[in-house]
Amino acid sequence: MRTQRMTQRTRRPWRGFSALGVLLLLLSGCSGITVHRAGPAGLLDDWQTSTVMADDLSPRTLQTLRQLDLEHAYRRAPAETYTRLQAMAANDPQPDLVFALAEMSYILGRKAEKWENANAIALYYFCAGYAYHYLFPCEAVAKAQEEKANTTAIARDAPSLFPLDLSPARAFDPRFRLACDLYNAGLAKCIRAAQRVGQLDPGKELHLPTPDGHGFALSVVQQGFAWRPTEFGTLLFSEDFKVDGLTNLYRTYGLGVPLIGTLKAAGAGPAHIFYPKDVNFPVTAFFRFEGTLCDLPTQRAGRLELYNPLAAQVVQIKSRPIPLQTDLTTPLAYFLSRSDLNGIEYEAFLRGDRIAKRTGIYMFEPYQPGKIPVVMVHGLLSSPLTWAPLFNDLRADPFIRDHFQFWFYLYPTADPYVATAADLRQTLVELRSEVDPHHQDAALDQMVFVGHSMGGLVSKLLTTDSGDDFWRLVSSEPFERIKASPETRAELQRVFFFEKMSSVRRVIFLGTPHHGSSLSPSPPGRLLAQFIRLPKRLMAAARDLKEENPNVASSLRSGNLPTSLDLLAPHAPALELMAYRPAPPGVHYHSVIGVIPSRNYWLDALLPGGNTREGTDGVVPYESAHVNGVESEIVIPADHFHLHHHPLAVQEVRRILLEHLQATTEQPIHILQVSH
Structure with a gap:
């Protein structure tokens, strides 16, 4: 594994804040992108x-x-x-x-x-x-003019x-x-x-x-x-x-x-x-x-x-x-400043049902056969707009944009990430059936996923074979023995039983909490969870399962379906189940981890993982973001909310994309022209 640290950690300057401050910063989102009319000058x-x-x-x-x-x-x-x-x-x-x-x-x-x-x-x-x-x-x-110029000795000796x-x-x-x-x-x-x-x-x-x-x-x-x-x-x-x-x-x-x-x-x-x-x-x-x-x-x-x-x-x-x-x-800033995605992260977190018709993959440009998709998956309380700086930087590179196309996934971030991954799998299948129904575009079999924070967990689940491991977190009863309506059984089957998607070949984790974050079970986190309303289809399936089956998990018996906040708590069973699974053959993992430089021990203690030797990005400690089995790991001096905007992170993502492109040369992918 290639590990790099871009920080010199001796005495570390304090830039910490309390758990409540972290939460307020999270709620404030990224700084907005705007355009305004310039002066009348031509x-x-x-x-x-x-x-x-x-x-x-x-x-x-x-x-x-x-x-x-x-x-x-x-x-x-x-x-x-x-x-x-x-x-x-x-x-x-x-x-x-x-x-x-x-x-x-x-x-x-x-x-x-x-x-x-x-x-x-x-x-x-x-x-x-x-x-x-x-x-x-x-x-x-x-x-x-040239003949006229050549009539003079000076012109004959001087560059034209x-x-x-x-x-x-x-x-x-x-x-x-x-x-x-x-x-x-x-x-x-x-x-x-x-x-x-x-x-x-x-x-x-x-x-x-x-x-x-x-x-x-x-x-x-x-x-x-x-x-x-x-x-x-x-x-x-x-x-x-x-x-x-x-x-x-x-x-x-x-x-x-x-x-x-x-x-x-x-x-x-x-x-x-x-x-x-x-x-x-x-x-x-x-x-x-x-x-x-x-x-x-x-x-x-x-x-x-x-x-x-x-x-x-x-x-x-x-x-x-x-x-x-x-x-x-x-043009990108003009679109983003007027996009109806502005502010959607709050509604997507608190009332996922309200954005049900707007979730899915977004393309900012038409589908381009022959170009490898780079799918960006945002994290908790976020939206595709968070990727604007990274997308702006990567797309500016002619070589990158000639070989890759960028897609963005929007989802209700309070949903359990296992359910979100099931939705994403289904969306990817539907997308390919629309744009490449006969599976002729080999580039769609070389997809790269970039996940920030919880988006990294969602992306990793696409490369995972479930077996019955995730179901056993819900019930000790074999799935075939449970009692449920056909609709509930189909939904449970879709969420808890899955195979890795062979089209996903590489995943880049950006500040991903593989082992959870103490911000999740903190008092502000628990307070925020009280306002979440999970989608009705998930609640209906949980209710049906609970009523007919006594051996379900205690959270379901109490009537409280776990949210993504619950599943991000340190050492949550679902996290531990995922964290120790190696990358399957043909899949490559990379980690980009943020650590805030700091030098005050007592103030650092207010941060999740801030008083540990390895440090934290303010939300995800290094120990949580670090995971074995990755091909490269780089540590960047950035906080959790700006990690994926940091120039060193952009450079690392670009390097990985070029590495991915080089790895596909044994199976050449030709850039095709779109014709209408």
């Missing part, structure tokens, strides 16, 4: 550098105007000077002229927008177009800085990045204007009015999405929102406008029943300017390309791979 203004002021041209463009003796003319009559420069560029498209036009278009567009002038959108369109042609001139222009040359030398010209910003800013303004006319639906064409009356036909296409074109709803702008609650913001820089995709409604596909309500997804919009620079003012049609940044990070322009500008985090 995309370009947000990244303003020393080369561009809000309403004036950059020094480089002003120099170009001075060289042409047009600076004073621009100050007196900017629109007329702009028109003269357009004519000059059409005759001789020098890079300096083209860049100056892009910048002037943006500045004039801003001024026109302030005065609500109809020409503003046309100017923003020209801004994006001139920036595009500066970055990617047509072949004839590039060749002519002409825009078609995308060598590292280009990075030293500030206009290169500024041209990208101008393209993105101009395109964003145009998309906003188009949305005021109508919705941008993939596969359809939107007719936009123009100041000259000719109109512009904008077709919309999607690239790389598993969502159907008919499922796309309104597109929102990532730049309009600021994220709170997620530490890491995953963005890349290039060309395009990052958007937040929405769904119109759940479709009829087999996996749609597993999507949460109002799910959002990242989109990058890109507009390809066809033709030459001279064609720009007369073009009457164009194509807006919507890319899935989770699948494509580059776009091909003139046979060159160009990075897309992307934002993966803001």
